[in-house]
Amino acid sequence: MRYRILKAALVPGLFILAISAEATMRCEGGIAQRGDRTFEIEDLCGTPDLREPLSVVRGNDGALLTVSERWYYNPGPQGLVRMIDFRDGRVRRFESGGYGYRTFPGSGCSAQSLRRGMNRMELLGTCGPPDAQQTLPPIQTPGFGHGHHAVRHLPVREEWFYTFGSGQLSRIVTLEHGRVTRVETGRRTH
Structure with a gap:
């Protein structure tokens, strides 16, 4: 996988660094940060292992357009899964999940x-x-605006x-x- 999580120093004088580190993710191509575009993230971090649409809007022609989506990067069992949420094509936040997987198991779970x-x-x-x-x-929800x-x-x-x-x-x-x-x-x- 082409990324690593930035680790903030736990030194009292570097509290600001710890806050900014939550808004970034280190990739082989550089540091990804909030506000980056999807194509910039793909250039920095590679193709995600999984893309998932989170919400859509109905366009004037009735078509559903993806507004927000989540990308998953699976480093395997030695690292934490990284998730990037996008809204309107820009990074909104980074999250960590549980440990990754080599391959998805079959339907043999309980x-x-x-x-x-x-x-x-x-x-x-x-x-x-x-x-x-x-x-x-x-599900239709009330809109925002007039x-x-x-x-x-x-x-x-x-x-x-x-x-x-x-x-x-x-x-x-x-x-x-x-x-x-x-x-x-x-x-x-x-």
């Missing part, structure tokens, strides 16, 4: 492994890709379906804004 609050990369790293999935229509120019940010929602073997209860996982918001028990599988 139903108890699925829990609310997991992000997409954690879910994939724990249980692998779903056996089936579908994108749900966005009249017909109001911008409505619509969260991207998906349902992922996991099976655990013949005769076992399946699980339906709902993701919204890239996080698991619900885990339902489904039917027994054949």
Whole structure:
């Protein structure tokens, strides 16, 4: 992977450095920071391992346009997964997740492994890709602004379906804004 996390010194006189370090990420190509554009991040840090749309807006022609997205960089099991959130094509924030993965496992996880609050990369790293999935229509939310120019940010929602073997209860996982918001028990599988 082409990045490393900047570590701030824990010296009392360098408190400002610690704050600014949260807004940056070191990559092989240089230091990525808040406000950088998507193409600048890709140049500095390489192609992300996973891209996920978080919210969309409906354009004047009715088409859904991605407004915010999250990129994941997976360094493998020796490093922490790094996440970069973008809004309108610019870095909004950097986050760290749990340890990375060599490859995504198969669907051999247990139903108890699925829990609310997991992000997409954690879910994939724990249980692998779903056996089936579908994108749900966005929930309409009140817009901001006035009249017909109001911008409505619509969260991207998906349902992922996991099976655990013949005769076992399946699980339906709902993701919204890239996080698991619900885990339902489904039917027994054949």
